[in-house]
Amino acid sequence: MSQDRQLNNAELLSVLDWYRAAGVDLAVGEEPIDRFAQIPPAPATLPQRAKAMQEPGQTAAPAAGRAMGGDPGEARKLAASAATLDQLRTILEGYEGCSLKFRATQLVFADGNPEARIMLIGEAPGAEEDRQGKPFVGRSGQLLDRMLGAIGLDRSSVYIVNTVPWRPPGNRTPTPEEMEICLPFLNRQVELVAPKLVMTLGGPAMQTVFKTSSGIIKMRGKWEKVSIGNHDVDALPTLHPAYLLRNPAAKQMAWRDLLSLKQKIDGLGPG
Template sequence: MIQAKDLQAGELSALLHFYADAGVGWLLEDAPIDRIQEFEAQQAARREAKQSQPAPPQRQDRQASARAVDAARPLNPPPVAMPNVDAVAAAQLAADSARSLAELKAAIETFDSCNLKNGARSTVFASGDPASRIMVIGPMPSADDDREGLPFSGRTGQLLDRMLGAIGLSRETVLLTNIIPWRPPGNRMPSPAETAICKPFIDRQIALAEPEHLLLLGNFPARFFFGESGTIHGLRGGWREVAVGGRSVAALATLHPQELLAAPATKGLAWRDLLMFSQALSRT
């Protein structure tokens, strides 16, 4: 087995990035550790330290200690986390202030009130042709998206390219985006609070791009726009009118490319949805 000490710097960096993308929070030790014995030793040390503590200081000594603590406290403490309701309001203000997709991209990149941004490498914004009036919307960035800084990268993006190509489209002739602009740690689903904070940004994207057709990929986007809790198998296969960005837009949900990679037998369902999407485009 190759040990970390035998790896070159580049190889070690790639290995650590692989662990981070896989959601690994810590590494195992080379030798087993008896955590129970370790905990008992820590408890015994605490009891011994408590018994050997001197008597409490007099009031004057306590005041001197308090002054010393105040003197050591930094003049500019780190900002306090913003409550969710204030973060949503801040996101709404930032989104409403954007008068173009370029301004919206800059607003999202400078927005610091969503904790998802702290754990992500990239802010993944829309790419493609905003004038196409066609938006393809996924749930959130994948590890490949986060690494490349572009939506639908890696194997998922390659399969999406083939899906779009089958109906005469490409990533250059549609607008690709995600509801959440930052990858959640370990590819977990975003929390309701995180989703609420990100909602003004995707709403504003749609308002600025003014699409006529939305292709929603996967459970999360279908539930987000349809306001229902079913699975993609129950929500796909039919057009819905969704109200977003102050206008009504025709939306069709289908399976996400990642779901097709995991279950290739479902590609037939996605193909029927793509044909339905293509027929609607040809009529307009």
């Protein structure tokens, strides 16, 4: 086969799908671009603080940032300082301690009603979420909307977040280090919303919230009291909508979980 053969439309689409899955989201232009020059400098707060604490003759500790990875202790302090969701969002927009931020288009903070009694927690933003800045707006988000509608809910009656607020390259699963550095912000988000019920979507979100290494198939459908930050809440793990798109037969299990959620909501009474 000649290597110079013109690809047909189906082959070109396959190549584009492969690039997208690999995390490529920008075409190469005619002129070179210095990407390092485009990255804004990190806030001076952390380096200045390290310099202020430096003893004579010592070398300052590296600031939390993309080179060395973030400091979980610093993330906890920043998250705890947020008195409102708006403040927490502002802190995250300026935070430089998670390397995912430098490959993502924008922060994906939350969607829905912050006054809702039900919170949904997913894994991480995908490509469409990264473009729009909202969680669950792609194909899996459309399925999630239909799932909620089947039990009388919509986005005005739930609050939707992810365990990490920036898209991992190629839609890969966040690493344990990325999850750890973002966990204080998730915890504070839950504390500020103070939901009555939580539903986790998919294995990574379930493992983070339930503090377990068990698989989602084993855990799904079972209510458990969990502590997220300083907030205690009844939580139910279920399958991620993206998994249901790949495995339609599993929708039966997800439907049972939704009915369990509906029963729990009814038990809360009006409000």
